[in-house]
Amino acid sequence: MADQQPTPGQRVERLRRAAGLSREQLAGLAGLSPTTIKFVENGRRSLTLRAAQQIAPHLGVRDLGDLFGPQVTLSLDGRPSHPAIGDVRRALTAWHISVSGEPESPDYLRGAVDSAWQTWHTSRHQRTEVSVILPGLLAATQRATRLHTGEDRRASLALLAQAHHLAQAYLAWHGDRELCWLTVDRGMAAALDADDPLAIAQSTWYAAHLLRAVGRGDEALERLQEARGLIEPQVADGGSEWAEMLADLHLCTALTRARTGDQGAWSDWDAARRVVEQALPAGFVGLRTRVSRPLVDVYAVMCAVDLGDPDEAQRRAHSLDPASIPSTERRGRHYVELARSADLEGAREATLHLLGLAESTSPETVRYSPAAQELAGRLAREAPAAIRAEAIQLESRIAVPEL
Template sequence: MDELPIGRRVAYWRTRRKMSQQVFADRLGKSKSWVDKVERGVRRLDKFSVVYEIADVLQLDVQLLLGKDPQRRPDSINCIDQVEVEEIRAALERYDQISAFFHAPPEPPALPEMRKAVGHAWLTYQHAKYGVLARALPKLLREAQAADTALANTASSAGAAHLLGEVYQIASSALRKLGEHELAWLAGDRGIAVAQRADDPLLAATATYRVALSLMSMGRARPALEVNVNIANRLASGGESGEATEPERLSVYGALLLQGSMAAARIGDMATVRDLLAGADDAARQIGGDQNHYWTSFGPTNVQLHRVATAVELGEGRLAVDVHENLDVEAFSALMPERRAHHYLDVARGYALVGEVSKASEMLLEGDRLAPSEIRCRPLAREVLSDILRRTRGAPPPPVAELAEHMGVGV
């Protein structure tokens, strides 16, 4: 898009922001006719002050609007920016498997190297290094797609499809965290299709709950609940576990129940929340401890974290706080940073619900110390911090004010 005239870039980003020309004009203090002329190239944008105003309304880096690489701020280095989103989008929109009918596919990367790269990407996600992950994902997607295309109908086809399915799931998870819900849904949906070719029901099941998470993020909690419960019920029979070990099957089964409990909480169905958490707790007890099969981080501690999260969704702040305060500290400390920082965000919401604003602030700061990207890069965290600041009497404590400045939240 760099070669497009600036007017065309304005039109592109206005459309991406789902603004009509009239709404865009109103926010700029211009006429609709002025916007139309700019977008058609009839009127030149020769004042930097106006270009900066447009970039501000579009919530866009001005360098991107000018067709240049954006200048990343040091304090946002761990967050994703719009250039990276567009690069991931471009990688998701490739259809190389179709062109392979007409041309010989390119030489794929070696699968052992791909496995190492995919494993590293999962760990990067679970350590909440979202900026690092976002910059690696486009290349990883392209290479995994190339391997899947080139190795189709060979002895390595299932392995290549498995790796591509994992990459789609990593992309879906990261994009959802960062507020790119439609792209997250697309990546998750692609993951389901690829997992079926990989002949791995558990991979397909984990792809399913990535899709369900995206559906929830888009406000569609009921279908998310149905998807999670339906696939969990299939796994419960043991008929679709393939060559999976029992801990692997139980981990994926339990993770589906946990995500289902979140969807049930979102629609206010307390009875279903209780049933699904009980089923997940039983699966966790059978496993015996916290595991990370299929990158689920499933186990007894994660069940407790979801008791907190569902309580918050149901408005039961006191229950959320009580469960948090009785966590096994040693087991909690052994979880991956993304899980723990996500939990601190949930607990912050719980303390806010019961009016303990200072404790809510402490939880956000604790999450920020542990995994800054999980707090500073997530739209939900911005909402929580804004609520805390509104309810804080007088000036907020300096650490909270500093976090707000880093996140661009007005004090």
């Protein structure tokens, strides 16, 4: 029909060409993979609000209606949110002007932080369970930094940074962006005040994930390189926690590069693999990070998917037993990555099956994952008739309840 409106993908392609950009160039500027741009343009992937916000500045777009068309109504307030986010927000924005009494010891706080991370990695409903713990943990660590002095204060500051990292993990995918930035800033400030290289490096790791998510991948890579410079000299003599941190920094760098279509991601992935194999004990699993050989393999699948290579993703996943992944949350995310890989190949039945496995592993991982939500919504609309009813049921089960 002559008056048929162009699809969002067609609008993106037209504006990209008008701006004189290749798919690779636009992807690099926006912090997306070239495959994502390609699939949005050819209609194999929906244009999400998040992706639109990342590419709009580079296409000269100020009104997102120019991408979605006049028939699409956009709500900027409809981001899925967790019921306890108000409690966490209040804990993060509470200012205790005066504090008194005896603070909790660093050893006690370390045990509380480690227990909270253990809950995050072992619960199927990690956000709900951690949200019960977080407000008290933030209050106790903040109070300790105010009341302790000397080495106890430095230790408490490093643990306060960890509490903020857990808050960032909780807020990822459903917290408002300003609150996420607040946790990053508070965590980094505490780590720098502690003057603890491990705490600073881990704060950088968390900051890099947020920088990458908002299209500042180059800045994330610079910060990660600086953090590796803090850690690498200590690995030989510093014990497993230094090697664990170095491996995690390399994995974060690999994923950041993969999401901009940089094949150099495999070099950093291989560096992480060598650190885990050569500098960490056999069977090692990081308590808070879950760095381990299975996690390295999980990142290989993630990198392959973000590089738009489903064959490589499936090859990397072939020998990885999901049961070996030492985190329920990461196992659920792994199934989502496999679903993304199946989607790249147009395998709708496999995509639905893998999303179902992700949901049964960790319902909240799927409920608050933008990638899982986008896949489930598209399957509910476009899946073959034979599986459409099942796809609609899945979308209904993982829908975020109205608050």
